[in-house]
Amino acid sequence: MIDKASFPVRPDSVRPADLLGPYDGVVVDADSDRPLAGALVAGSWAFERGIGFRAPAGAREVVVETGADGRYTIPALTDLPEGASARVRRFTLIVYHRGHVAWRSDRMFPGRERRRDFTQRGGRVRLERWQSQYAHAEHAVFIGGGPRVQKAAAWELQAAALELDGEHVAVRAHPEAAPAPAPATTTVPLDVSRLLTDDEIRGVTGYVGKFEDGKLTDLPTTEFYDSRHFKAVGKPESYDVGLRVWRLGPAAAEVQYGKLMKALPDARTTDEVGDGSFRAKSGGIAGLFYLVRERGVVVSMTCGGSQCTEPGQLTKLAKLVESRLPDLPEPAAAPPAGAGAPTDKAAPTEKPAAPAEEPKP
Amino acid sequence: LILRRAGLVASVVAAVAAAAVPAFGYDPATTHAGLTERAVLASTLHRVLVHRLSRPLGVFEPVPLRLSDLPEAEREALTARLGALDPGTGYAPGPDGSASALAWVVAGSVVAEVPAERAQHFFYDPSRGAGLTDPGGLVPIGQGLRQMIDSGDGGFRGLATGTSFNMTGLPSTAWLASDRNDVGLVTYYQELEAAVSGEDPGRRATALARALLALGGTLAVLEDAGDPAHVRNDFRGAYLGAGGTSPFDRGSPFEHFVAEKYGRMGVPTAAHPVSRPTVMAYITGADGEGLADRTQRRFFSDGSLPEDAVVDRATTPAEVMRDARASLPYGLPRLPHLALAALGRRSYAYAPGEDGKPAPTDGKGRRLFAYERVPGRVHFFLDDAVYADTARALLPEIGGYGAGLIDHLWRGELRLEVKDGTVEVALAGARGVVHGGQVRLYAEDAAGKRRAFAAVDPTTDGVSVAIPDGARRIAAVLRASDDAGELVAVAETPVR
Numbered sequence: 001m002i003d004k005a006s007f008p009v010r011p012d013s014v015r016p017a018d019l020l021g022p023y024d025g026v027v028v029d030a031d032s033d034r035p036l037a038g039a040l041v042a043g044s045w046a047f048e049r050g051i052g053f054r055a056p057a058g059a060r061e062v063v064v065e066t067g068a069d070g071r072y073t074i075p076a077l078t079d080l081p082e083g084a085s086a087r088v089r090r091f092t093l094i095v096y097h098r099g100h101v102a103w104r105s106d107r108m109f110p111g112r113e114r115r116r117d118f119t120q121r122g123g124r125v126r127l128e129r130w131q132s133q134y135a136h137a138e139h140a141v142f143i144g145g146g147p148r149v150q151k152a153a154a155w156e157l158q159a160a161a162l163e164l165d166g167e168h169v170a171v172r173a174h175p176e177a178a179p180a181p182a183p184a185t186t187t188v189p190l191d192v193s194r195l196l197t198d199d200e201i202r203g204v205t206g207y208v209g210k211f212e213d214g215k216l217t218d219l220p221t222t223e224f225y226d227s228r229h230f231k232a233v234g235k236p237e238s239y240d241v242g243l244r245v246w247r248l249g250p251a252a253a254e255v256q257y258g259k260l261m262k263a264l265p266d267a268r269t270t271d272e273v274g275d276g277s278f279r280a281k282s283g284g285i286a287g288l289f290y291l292v293r294e295r296g297v298v299v300s301m302t303c304g305g306s307q308c309t310e311p312g313q314l315t316k317l318a319k320l321v322e323s324r325l326p327d328l329p330e331p332a333a334a335p336p337a338g339a340g341a342p343t344d345k346a347a348p349t350e351k352p353a354a355p356a357e358e359p360k361p
Numbered sequence: 362l363i364l365r366r367a368g369l370v371a372s373v374v375a376a377v378a379a380a381a382v383p384a385f386g387y388d389p390a391t392t393h394a395g396l397t398e399r400a401v402l403a404s405t406l407h408r409v410l411v412h413r414l415s416r417p418l419g420v421f422e423p424v425p426l427r428l429s430d431l432p433e434a435e436r437e438a439l440t441a442r443l444g445a446l447d448p449g450t451g452y453a454p455g456p457d458g459s460a461s462a463l464a465w466v467v468a469g470s471v472v473a474e475v476p477a478e479r480a481q482h483f484f485y486d487p488s489r490g491a492g493l494t495d496p497g498g499l500v501p502i503g504q505g506l507r508q509m510i511d512s513g514d515g516g517f518r519g520l521a522t523g524t525s526f527n528m529t530g531l532p533s534t535a536w537l538a539s540d541r542n543d544v545g546l547v548t549y550y551q552e553l554e555a556a557v558s559g560e561d562p563g564r565r566a567t568a569l570a571r572a573l574l575a576l577g578g579t580l581a582v583l584e585d586a587g588d589p590a591h592v593r594n595d596f597r598g599a600y601l602g603a604g605g606t607s608p609f610d611r612g613s614p615f616e617h618f619v620a621e622k623y624g625r626m627g628v629p630t631a632a633h634p635v636s637r638p639t640v641m642a643y644i645t646g647a648d649g650e651g652l653a654d655r656t657q658r659r660f661f662s663d664g665s666l667p668e669d670a671v672v673d674r675a676t677t678p679a680e681v682m683r684d685a686r687a688s689l690p691y692g693l694p695r696l697p698h699l700a701l702a703a704l705g706r707r708s709y710a711y712a713p714g715e716d717g718k719p720a721p722t723d724g725k726g727r728r729l730f731a732y733e734r735v736p737g738r739v740h741f742f743l744d745d746a747v748y749a750d751t752a753r754a755l756l757p758e759i760g761g762y763g764a765g766l767i768d769h770l771w772r773g774e775l776r777l778e779v780k781d782g783t784v785e786v787a788l789a790g791a792r793g794v795v796h797g798g799q800v801r802l803y804a805e806d807a808a809g810k811r812r813a814f815a816a817v818d819p820t821t822d823g824v825s826v827a828i829p830d831g832a833r834r835i836a837a838v839l840r841a842s843d844d845a846g847e848l849v850a851v852a853e854t855p856v857r
Contacts, residue, residue, distance in 0.1 A: 050477030092449035144451030
């Protein structure tokens with residue numbers, strides 16, 4: 001048996017679709033209306049079985065990526081389930097492209113209202129850009145999908161976990177339920193400029209030259225992350241000092257710390273600062289990484305070999321920063337549902353100071 | 362044989378047609394999944410996983426289930442049932458056996474009713490304290506024969522040996538506690554304990570996945586206590602009364618309605634978590650506030666509506682009301698006043714207010730059932746408007762009971778404080794007197810291996826124990842009982 005599809009065959013038709021497919025369409029950015037290449041498109045058929053009571057009885061999933069023209073094609077289902085009561089119950093299409101809200105053929109995000117613009121052929125999947133007021137926890141639950149979709153969306157989980165940890169019931173009320181109080185949406189970027197100064201570096205290392213202060217440019221500042229780059233004027237990189245701070249909450253900070261330890265080359269546990277620390281080295285640049293569990297903070301302190309000529313100097317700098325952590329301004333509304341969620345590009349988990357780039361101070 | 366089967370099917374069709382009324386039930390893949398998801402998100406489970414079990418991503422934490430750790434029969438059965446899940450839903454584990462904690466709970470609530478016949482044990486009639494029963498006759502014979510044809514020889518063997526579904530089942534309260542239920546309370550307690558006490562990390566992760574699956578299975582039983590057909594012993598009307606032209610195409614129209622209207626993600630947000638004294642009290646209790654108690658007395662199912670009342674010229678409205686009341690299999694809900702004057706017009710009976718106030722007359726209340734006076738009789742039935750009101754009232758409430766049950770099952774909290782080479786362990790959250798168990802402490806080495814190193818009596822004041830050399834992490838588990846029933850409390854903490 002094959003259930004009747006709840007969507008039409010084409011956008012300009014009222015004829016019900018053939019649930020078995022094939023399915024095709026184009027994925028576009030909702031703002032620019034331009035095709036999106038490389039979007040993950042997962043189609044799945046769900047089977048059921050049973051007389052009276054019905055229960056899941058298998059599924060088929062096909063996952064493809066859109067081409068340069070944004071187009072996708074899901075071939076028709078040919079291997080039907082067997083058994084007198086077996087039925088093809090439904091087809092679900094999920095489209096995921098990082099930086100955009102996931103698109104499902106059955107429901108919309110946010111709000112979870114029923115979607116009514118899905119068609120079997122010639123569909124136009126318009127992906128909305130991710131907005132910072134959206135809740136990752138809600139989105140992570142919304143996406144669904146099989147292993148490939150979930151792997152592509154895994155970067156959101158840390159922010160999602162933070163949201164749930166910050167507020168007991170983080171998922172916003174369904175439109176039919178009583179309206180939930182509007183969460184604060186103001187996001188204040190983290191500012192670590194007060195944690196370390198040029199003079200303090202000079203005091204520790206004995207360096208007499210000038211620094212040009214700025215930010216490390218490989219990750220943008222967000223409410224969860226900030227950095228400082230003390231660039232030695234007129235000197236090579238081996239005189240530079242770098243500081244990165246992630247303020248993620250206790251649980252996610254632990255995760256981030258673990259990820260850094262795994263990702264960085266030759267990480268060596270030292271436990272010399274914070275609740276746990278390790279050192280790593282790349283080229284002529286040494287790094288000291290530590291976790292302050294209670295504050296939910298991870299710090300990366302890096303120093304070029306010409307600036308920090310002794311290991312103890314890096315330790316001093318790190319401890320200096322640790323002593324200033326209580327001075328960090330409290331997060332404005334961190335991290336409740338719907339508030340303070342990092343934007344797509346600003347996700348603190350996206351590039352947790354990958355080995356190739358982290359030692360660069 | 363085929364011809365004989367075809368003949369039997371014909372008699373089955375006739376038998377089913379005679380039964381004939383549709384009713385309620387929840388679709389495992391969508392409604393149960395959505396209810397479970399909402400319950401988890403409204404509960405404290407995320408925080409418990411983060412703070413007590415050191416799973417930093419909480420309900421989003423990937424938890425691998427190593428099938429090779431399971432006995433062969435269990436492995437095969439679980440593999441088949443998990444393999445039946447649709448990846449599009451997000452709760453099917455990947456080929457590596459891994460899924461998020463949330464996905465395992467949701468998957469548990471779905472596979473609890475896979476294969477479909479397991480649902481026979483999801484009925485509980487609180488007024489009789491019984492599960493699904495059936496008066497017998499042609500209908501159960503027909504159902505058995507259809508199953509036989511549907512599933513081939515295996516089904517025939519099941520029918521011959523009495524293990525097939527014969528339209529009866531255990532009370533859901535008994536099924537919940539049965540050791541035959543691999544996603545019930547027995548598995549939940551056992552595997553949660555092993556999720557901490559297991560020697561190697563893989564075994565512990567597998568145990569946690571199994572515990573979460575069993576938590577989902579437990580929630581599925583509770584959720585069906587919020588299904589009028591399941592608490593009003595109504596299988597015939599609910600599940601066999603409607604469908605397509607094929608005799609194998611049978612299912613509940615309400616189940617279909619709710620699944621289509623809400624899907625998985627559209628299930629409303631759970632109400633505030635409900636607190637009850639014991640696990641079983643979430644389903645039924647002497648105070649009448651179990652979910653099954655509340656559902657049974659407030660909602661009709663199609664198979665437990667008043668029988669159509671015969672009307673002739675001499676019949677008075679009072680007689681219609683008397684006959685209709687006399688035909689009810691349950692005393693509640695009571696029949697409100699019916700407007701019987703107009704012929705051929707669909708009317709609705711409304712439920713009284715929750716605070717005992719009379720049913721609203723402005724059409725804004727919850728519709729209990731529909732009725733229509735047709736020539737010669739008054740016809741009682743349920744339609745989409747009743748289904749919509751019923752779902753709107755019940756789904757958030759079921760979510761609130763589910764969230765409360767999760768919190769109840771995780772109520773015990775072991776607090777570990779590491780200080781100066783010792784760990785202080787204290788118990789919180791237990792109800793009343795704790796008896797029958799000790800807090801077992803485990804030291805984890807750098808390779809993740811755990812070994813027991815101490816056992817202390819549970820106390821709220823805290824007991825200090827010296828930490829063995831080389832320990833990187835301390836874990837603790839208590840399996841005991843308190844005034845609320847069986848208690849498993851767990852905790853982990855790193856050692857600096």
